[in-house]
Amino acid sequence: MTSAPPSRDKLLGEGDFLSWSSLLTDTEHQALMRQRRFLVEKAQPALAEHWDQGLTPHVLREEYVREGLVRPAELPAGEDLRPLFVGVRNAELSRMDGSLAILIGGQIGMFNTVMRVGLPEQEYANLRPEIEEFRVTGCFALTEPEHGSDVAGGLSTSAERRGDTWVLRGEKKWIGNAELSQVLLVAAVDTADAQVKVFRVPADAPGVDIERMTGKTSLRMVGNARIRLHEVEVAEEMRLPRINSFADLNRAFRQLRPDVVWNAVGLQAGVYEHTLAYAREREQFGRPIAGFQLVQEKLARMLGNLNASLGVAVRLAQREEETGAPVSQAEAALAKSWVTRQMRETAALGREILGGNGILLEHHVARFHADAESLYTFEGTYEINSLIVGRAVTGRSAFTT
Incomplete structure (x- = not known):
C-alpha cells in the first residue's frame, strides 16, 4: 500500500498526511514558507539550550517582527488575514516549539484579541498597528493563585472606583509574557456591582510587582509571572469600556480557544515528525525500529490523531470565515477539549517510541511531551470545557456554585 502524496507546501511536514495545508492559497503558502525558513534557521538552533535553562529567547520575537512575519507583505494590505492562514501559522510556530508559539502568539493572539473585544472599534483600529508591530507589548492577567477554573465567579482581584480613578488590589499568577510587557490587561471585580472589568495597567505603575515564576517543568521558555497589585491607581480612560461582565x-x-486548538495541532505535528525521524534511524536487533510492528502501530495512531485534529481545526477556521464571526463557545470548547486530549496521547506515544532517549532534549520529543501538559490545561481544563459542551447539548448546567 502506498502512502498519500506529500503536501505541496510541506508546511506541516509528513504529518499532514491528508494534505490539509493544500487549502491555503499560493500567497499564503509563500508567506508561511518564509516563516518556516525563519524558524529553522533562527529559532531551532537556540531551543534546547533556552528550554534547558528556562530562558526566554526574546530576541527571536524581535527578529520575527523585523522579518515582517506578523502581517506578511505577500498578502493583500488592509485585509484581515484568513482564519485558516492564522491557524496554520500558529500550528507552524507550535510545531517548532510550544513556548515560541506563546512568546509570539500571546501578543498577536491573546493581548490583541482582548484589546479588540474591549476597545471601541476606531480606538482599536488606531492601536492595532502598534500591537502587531510590537511597539506596544502586553499580556492578559486573569488567572489568580487561588482561582483558575472558577474565575467566572471567583476572582479576588478588586477594582474600587474613586471619581475618575480606579484602585486595583490583588494578585495574578501564571501570566505569560508579563516580564516582556509594557501593558498588563488586568481583570478585576468592580466592588460596586460585582462585575468583571478589564484595565490597561502600565507594567511600571507604582504598586505593580512582577515576579518571574521558577521551577516549571513545562513551557520553560515562557516567562510566566506572578503579578501583585498594591493600591494601583488607574485612570477611568484606561478601562476597556466594552467589557463590563x-x-x-x-x-x-x-x-x-481555537488558537489553542491550532497550537495543539502543531505540537502533534512536531512530535510526530521528530519521532518518525528517530524511528527511521534508531537500530535495535540489527535493524531500524521503524520496521517493528508495534512501533508502526503507534506511529499510525499518532498520525490519525494529528489528522483528525487538523480536520477539527480546519473546520473551525472555515466556520469563522463563512459566518464572519467566531465560532460558538460550545464549538470552541468541544474542539479545545477533544484535540488537546488527542495531543496528549500523541505526545505520550512519541516518548514511548524513543524509550529512554525520549527524556533527552537532544531528540526534541521531550520538549513536546512536557509542553503538552500545559496546553491540555490552559484556556479551560478538559473538564470545564466538557461541561460547557454538556450544557449546550442538554440545556442543563452541571456547573456548581
Missing part, C-alpha cells in the same frame, strides 16, 4: 470577556475566549 464576564459574559463580555467570554467573547474573547471564543476567539482564543
Whole structure:
C-alpha cells in the first residue's frame, strides 16, 4: 500500500498526511514558507539550550517582527488575514516549539484579541498597528493563585472606583509574557456591582510587582509571572469600556480557544515528525525500529490523531470565515477539549517510541511531551470545557456554585 502524496507546501511536514495545508492559497503558502525558513534557521538552533535553562529567547520575537512575519507583505494590505492562514501559522510556530508559539502568539493572539473585544472599534483600529508591530507589548492577567477554573465567579482581584480613578488590589499568577510587557490587561471585580472589568495597567505603575515564576517543568521558555497589585491607581480612560461582565470577556475566549486548538495541532505535528525521524534511524536487533510492528502501530495512531485534529481545526477556521464571526463557545470548547486530549496521547506515544532517549532534549520529543501538559490545561481544563459542551447539548448546567 502506498502512502498519500506529500503536501505541496510541506508546511506541516509528513504529518499532514491528508494534505490539509493544500487549502491555503499560493500567497499564503509563500508567506508561511518564509516563516518556516525563519524558524529553522533562527529559532531551532537556540531551543534546547533556552528550554534547558528556562530562558526566554526574546530576541527571536524581535527578529520575527523585523522579518515582517506578523502581517506578511505577500498578502493583500488592509485585509484581515484568513482564519485558516492564522491557524496554520500558529500550528507552524507550535510545531517548532510550544513556548515560541506563546512568546509570539500571546501578543498577536491573546493581548490583541482582548484589546479588540474591549476597545471601541476606531480606538482599536488606531492601536492595532502598534500591537502587531510590537511597539506596544502586553499580556492578559486573569488567572489568580487561588482561582483558575472558577474565575467566572471567583476572582479576588478588586477594582474600587474613586471619581475618575480606579484602585486595583490583588494578585495574578501564571501570566505569560508579563516580564516582556509594557501593558498588563488586568481583570478585576468592580466592588460596586460585582462585575468583571478589564484595565490597561502600565507594567511600571507604582504598586505593580512582577515576579518571574521558577521551577516549571513545562513551557520553560515562557516567562510566566506572578503579578501583585498594591493600591494601583488607574485612570477611568484606561478601562476597556466594552467589557463590563464576564459574559463580555467570554467573547474573547471564543476567539482564543481555537488558537489553542491550532497550537495543539502543531505540537502533534512536531512530535510526530521528530519521532518518525528517530524511528527511521534508531537500530535495535540489527535493524531500524521503524520496521517493528508495534512501533508502526503507534506511529499510525499518532498520525490519525494529528489528522483528525487538523480536520477539527480546519473546520473551525472555515466556520469563522463563512459566518464572519467566531465560532460558538460550545464549538470552541468541544474542539479545545477533544484535540488537546488527542495531543496528549500523541505526545505520550512519541516518548514511548524513543524509550529512554525520549527524556533527552537532544531528540526534541521531550520538549513536546512536557509542553503538552500545559496546553491540555490552559484556556479551560478538559473538564470545564466538557461541561460547557454538556450544557449546550442538554440545556442543563452541571456547573456548581
